[in-house]
Amino acid sequence: AQTVTQSQPEMSVQEAETVTLSCTYDTSENNYYLFWYKQPPSRQMILVIRQEAYKQQNATENRFSVNFQKAAKSFSLKISDSQLGDTAMYFCAFTITQGGSEKLVFGKGTKLTVNP
Amino acid sequence: GAGVSQSPSNKVTEKGKDVELRCDPISGHTALYWYRQSLGQGLEFLIYFQGNSAPDKSGLPSDRFSAERTGGSVSTLTIQRTQQEDSAVYLCASSLVRLAGGSGNEQFFGPGTRLTVL
Numbered sequence: 001a002q003t004v005t006q007s008q009p010e011m012s013v014q015e016a017e018t019v020t021l022s023c024t025y026d027t028s029e030n031n032y033y034l035f036w037y038k039q040p041p042s043r044q045m046i047l048v049i050r051q052e053a054y055k056q057q058n059a060t061e062n063r064f065s066v067n068f069q070k071a072a073k074s075f076s077l078k079i080s081d082s083q084l085g086d087t088a089m090y091f092c093a094f095t096i097t098q099g100g101s102e103k104l105v106f107g108k109g110t111k112l113t114v115n116p
Numbered sequence: 117g118a119g120v121s122q123s124p125s126n127k128v129t130e131k132g133k134d135v136e137l138r139c140d141p142i143s144g145h146t147a148l149y150w151y152r153q154s155l156g157q158g159l160e161f162l163i164y165f166q167g168n169s170a171p172d173k174s175g176l177p178s179d180r181f182s183a184e185r186t187g188g189s190v191s192t193l194t195i196q197r198t199q200q201e202d203s204a205v206y207l208c209a210s211s212l213v214r215l216a217g218g219s220g221n222e223q224f225f226g227p228g229t230r231l232t233v234l
Binding site: 004035037042043044045046047050091093098100101102103104105106107108109 | 147149151156157158159160161164166171172174175205207209211221222223225226227228230
Protein backbone atom coordinates (compact mmCIF):
# COMPACT_ATOMS: atom_id res chain seq x y z
CA ALA A 1 0.00 0.00 0.00
CA GLN A 2 1.10 3.54 -0.69
CA THR A 3 -0.01 5.56 2.31
CA VAL A 4 0.89 8.51 4.48
CA THR A 5 0.02 8.65 8.17
CA GLN A 6 -0.09 11.87 10.12
CA SER A 7 -0.87 10.79 13.65
CA GLN A 8 -1.57 14.25 15.08
CA PRO A 9 -4.91 15.62 13.82
CA GLU A 10 -4.41 18.86 15.75
CA MET A 11 -1.56 20.62 17.48
CA SER A 12 -1.01 23.98 19.07
CA VAL A 13 2.11 25.95 19.95
CA GLN A 14 2.91 29.30 21.50
CA GLU A 15 4.31 32.00 19.29
CA ALA A 16 8.13 31.89 19.07
CA GLU A 17 8.31 28.29 20.27
CA THR A 18 9.24 25.17 18.32
CA VAL A 19 6.85 22.45 17.18
CA THR A 20 7.35 19.15 15.38
CA LEU A 21 4.74 17.53 13.15
CA SER A 22 5.07 13.80 12.57
CA CYS A 23 4.64 11.85 9.35
CA THR A 24 5.24 8.24 8.44
CA TYR A 25 4.71 6.71 5.04
CA ASP A 26 4.71 3.43 3.22
CA THR A 27 5.84 3.06 -0.37
CA SER A 28 7.29 0.46 -2.68
CA GLU A 29 8.99 3.15 -4.77
CA ASN A 30 12.78 3.12 -4.87
CA ASN A 31 13.16 6.72 -5.86
CA TYR A 32 10.70 9.27 -4.57
CA TYR A 33 10.36 12.75 -3.21
CA LEU A 34 8.77 13.92 0.01
CA PHE A 35 6.97 17.17 0.61
CA TRP A 36 5.32 19.20 3.29
CA TYR A 37 2.55 21.47 2.07
CA LYS A 38 0.75 24.14 4.06
CA GLN A 39 -2.94 24.96 3.50
CA PRO A 40 -4.20 28.13 5.21
CA PRO A 41 -7.94 28.89 5.37
CA SER A 42 -7.70 30.40 1.89
CA ARG A 43 -7.36 26.78 0.61
CA GLN A 44 -4.21 27.63 -1.34
CA MET A 45 -1.71 24.79 -0.98
CA ILE A 46 1.79 26.18 -0.50
CA LEU A 47 5.00 24.15 -0.61
CA VAL A 48 6.90 24.36 2.66
CA ILE A 49 9.80 22.02 2.08
CA ARG A 50 10.95 19.24 -0.24
CA GLN A 51 13.25 16.25 0.36
CA GLU A 52 14.81 13.91 -2.16
CA ALA A 53 14.72 10.38 -0.75
CA TYR A 54 18.14 9.47 -2.08
CA LYS A 55 19.74 12.34 -0.18
CA GLN A 56 20.64 11.66 3.43
CA GLN A 57 21.04 15.30 4.34
CA ASN A 58 17.91 16.75 5.89
CA ALA A 59 16.36 19.63 3.98
CA THR A 60 16.04 23.03 5.61
CA GLU A 61 14.19 26.13 4.53
CA ASN A 62 14.60 29.09 6.86
CA ARG A 63 12.58 28.24 10.01
CA PHE A 64 11.46 24.90 8.60
CA SER A 65 13.50 21.71 8.69
CA VAL A 66 12.83 18.01 8.39
CA ASN A 67 14.05 14.90 10.14
CA PHE A 68 14.12 12.28 7.39
CA GLN A 69 14.66 8.69 8.50
CA LYS A 70 14.47 6.62 5.34
CA ALA A 71 14.74 3.19 6.94
CA ALA A 72 11.96 4.04 9.37
CA LYS A 73 9.98 5.80 6.60
CA SER A 74 9.58 8.83 8.80
CA PHE A 75 9.54 12.45 7.65
CA SER A 76 8.80 14.91 10.44
CA LEU A 77 8.62 18.69 10.07
CA LYS A 78 10.11 21.05 12.65
CA ILE A 79 8.97 24.66 12.75
CA SER A 80 11.22 26.94 14.78
CA ASP A 81 10.29 30.37 16.12
CA SER A 82 6.62 29.76 15.30
CA GLN A 83 4.70 32.72 13.92
CA LEU A 84 0.98 33.47 13.85
CA GLY A 85 1.07 33.12 10.07
CA ASP A 86 2.11 29.49 10.44
CA THR A 87 -1.43 28.66 11.55
CA ALA A 88 -2.72 26.27 8.87
CA MET A 89 -3.29 22.65 7.90
CA TYR A 90 -0.04 20.87 7.13
CA PHE A 91 0.04 17.93 4.74
CA CYS A 92 2.83 15.43 4.28
CA ALA A 93 3.09 13.81 0.84
CA PHE A 94 5.32 11.69 -1.37
CA THR A 95 5.47 11.07 -5.10
CA ILE A 96 4.39 7.97 -6.97
CA THR A 97 5.82 7.70 -10.46
CA GLN A 98 3.24 6.05 -12.70
CA GLY A 99 2.17 6.46 -16.29
CA GLY A 100 4.55 9.36 -16.69
CA SER A 101 3.14 11.27 -13.76
CA GLU A 102 4.57 12.15 -10.39
CA LYS A 103 1.31 12.15 -8.53
CA LEU A 104 1.30 12.96 -4.86
CA VAL A 105 -0.04 10.75 -2.09
CA PHE A 106 -1.14 12.86 0.87
CA GLY A 107 -1.78 12.27 4.54
CA LYS A 108 -4.94 13.55 6.19
CA GLY A 109 -3.16 16.57 7.60
CA THR A 110 -2.35 18.18 10.94
CA LYS A 111 -4.15 21.35 11.95
CA LEU A 112 -1.58 23.63 13.58
CA THR A 113 -2.62 26.62 15.64
CA VAL A 114 -0.04 29.17 16.76
CA ASN A 115 -1.24 31.06 19.83
CA PRO A 116 -0.12 34.61 20.67
CA GLY B 117 2.56 35.62 -14.76
CA ALA B 118 -0.02 34.70 -12.13
CA GLY B 119 -0.33 31.34 -10.45
CA VAL B 120 -2.79 28.55 -11.13
CA SER B 121 -6.35 29.80 -11.30
CA GLN B 122 -9.59 27.85 -10.98
CA SER B 123 -13.20 28.72 -11.60
CA PRO B 124 -15.73 28.87 -10.20
CA SER B 125 -14.53 29.35 -6.64
CA ASN B 126 -17.71 27.78 -5.32
CA LYS B 127 -20.39 25.75 -7.06
CA VAL B 128 -23.69 24.59 -5.63
CA THR B 129 -25.68 22.16 -7.73
CA GLU B 130 -28.57 19.78 -7.43
CA LYS B 131 -28.14 16.05 -7.41
CA GLY B 132 -28.24 14.66 -10.93
CA LYS B 133 -26.98 17.79 -12.67
CA ASP B 134 -23.70 18.00 -14.61
CA VAL B 135 -20.93 20.39 -13.57
CA GLU B 136 -17.76 21.67 -15.23
CA LEU B 137 -14.76 22.88 -13.27
CA ARG B 138 -12.02 24.87 -14.96
CA CYS B 139 -8.29 25.10 -14.35
CA ASP B 140 -5.81 27.56 -15.87
CA PRO B 141 -2.27 26.34 -15.17
CA ILE B 142 0.88 28.40 -14.98
CA SER B 143 2.06 29.31 -18.46
CA GLY B 144 4.69 26.87 -19.66
CA HIS B 145 3.75 24.09 -17.26
CA THR B 146 3.05 21.02 -19.35
CA ALA B 147 2.08 18.76 -16.44
CA LEU B 148 -1.35 19.23 -14.88
CA TYR B 149 -2.97 17.31 -12.03
CA TRP B 150 -6.46 17.21 -10.56
CA TYR B 151 -6.99 16.27 -6.91
CA ARG B 152 -10.07 16.01 -4.72
CA GLN B 153 -10.17 16.98 -1.05
CA SER B 154 -13.14 15.68 0.87
CA LEU B 155 -14.02 17.12 4.27
CA GLY B 156 -11.40 16.24 6.85
CA GLN B 157 -9.35 14.27 4.37
CA GLY B 158 -6.11 14.72 2.53
CA LEU B 159 -5.93 15.25 -1.18
CA GLU B 160 -6.80 12.34 -3.44
CA PHE B 161 -5.30 12.11 -6.95
CA LEU B 162 -7.78 12.05 -9.82
CA ILE B 163 -6.01 12.49 -13.17
CA TYR B 164 -2.75 13.62 -14.73
CA PHE B 165 -2.18 15.43 -18.04
CA GLN B 166 1.05 15.74 -19.95
CA GLY B 167 0.29 18.26 -22.65
CA ASN B 168 -3.16 17.36 -23.97
CA SER B 169 -2.96 13.66 -23.23
CA ALA B 170 -3.92 11.94 -19.99
CA PRO B 171 -1.60 8.95 -19.44
CA ASP B 172 -2.80 8.45 -15.86
CA LYS B 173 -6.54 8.46 -15.17
CA SER B 174 -6.29 5.91 -12.40
CA GLY B 175 -7.79 8.15 -9.71
CA LEU B 176 -11.10 8.94 -11.40
CA PRO B 177 -13.69 7.39 -9.04
CA SER B 178 -16.30 6.49 -11.67
CA ASP B 179 -17.19 6.93 -15.32
CA ARG B 180 -19.24 9.98 -14.34
CA PHE B 181 -15.92 11.81 -14.05
CA SER B 182 -14.00 12.96 -17.11
CA ALA B 183 -11.46 15.62 -17.95
CA GLU B 184 -9.89 17.18 -20.97
CA ARG B 185 -7.14 19.63 -21.69
CA THR B 186 -6.86 21.75 -24.81
CA GLY B 187 -3.93 23.63 -26.28
CA GLY B 188 -1.69 22.23 -23.59
CA SER B 189 -3.19 24.77 -21.25
CA VAL B 190 -6.72 25.01 -19.84
CA SER B 191 -8.26 21.87 -18.37
CA THR B 192 -11.87 21.09 -17.59
CA LEU B 193 -13.06 18.47 -15.13
CA THR B 194 -16.62 17.35 -15.80
CA ILE B 195 -18.80 15.47 -13.36
CA GLN B 196 -22.00 14.05 -14.83
CA ARG B 197 -25.12 13.21 -12.85
CA THR B 198 -23.62 14.57 -9.64
CA GLN B 199 -24.15 12.74 -6.38
CA GLN B 200 -23.93 14.04 -2.82
CA GLU B 201 -20.72 12.11 -2.25
CA ASP B 202 -19.12 14.24 -4.99
CA SER B 203 -19.22 17.22 -2.63
CA ALA B 204 -15.60 18.22 -2.04
CA VAL B 205 -12.95 20.76 -2.92
CA TYR B 206 -11.43 20.06 -6.32
CA LEU B 207 -7.85 21.26 -6.64
CA CYS B 208 -5.77 21.63 -9.75
CA ALA B 209 -1.98 21.74 -9.80
CA SER B 210 0.59 22.29 -12.53
CA SER B 211 4.31 21.68 -12.76
CA LEU B 212 7.19 21.63 -15.17
CA VAL B 213 7.59 18.50 -17.23
CA ARG B 214 8.88 15.47 -15.38
CA LEU B 215 12.35 14.50 -16.46
CA ALA B 216 13.20 10.87 -17.03
CA GLY B 217 13.77 9.09 -13.77
CA GLY B 218 11.72 11.53 -11.79
CA SER B 219 12.35 15.09 -10.85
CA GLY B 220 10.15 15.85 -7.86
CA ASN B 221 9.18 19.12 -9.44
CA GLU B 222 7.04 21.30 -7.21
CA GLN B 223 3.36 21.19 -8.00
CA PHE B 224 1.78 24.63 -7.84
CA PHE B 225 -1.81 24.50 -6.68
CA GLY B 226 -4.79 26.63 -7.50
CA PRO B 227 -7.24 27.81 -4.82
CA GLY B 228 -9.69 25.05 -5.67
CA THR B 229 -13.39 24.84 -6.44
CA ARG B 230 -15.69 23.94 -3.57
CA LEU B 231 -18.47 21.79 -4.99
CA THR B 232 -21.64 21.25 -2.98
CA VAL B 233 -24.22 18.80 -4.25
CA LEU B 234 -27.63 19.21 -2.61
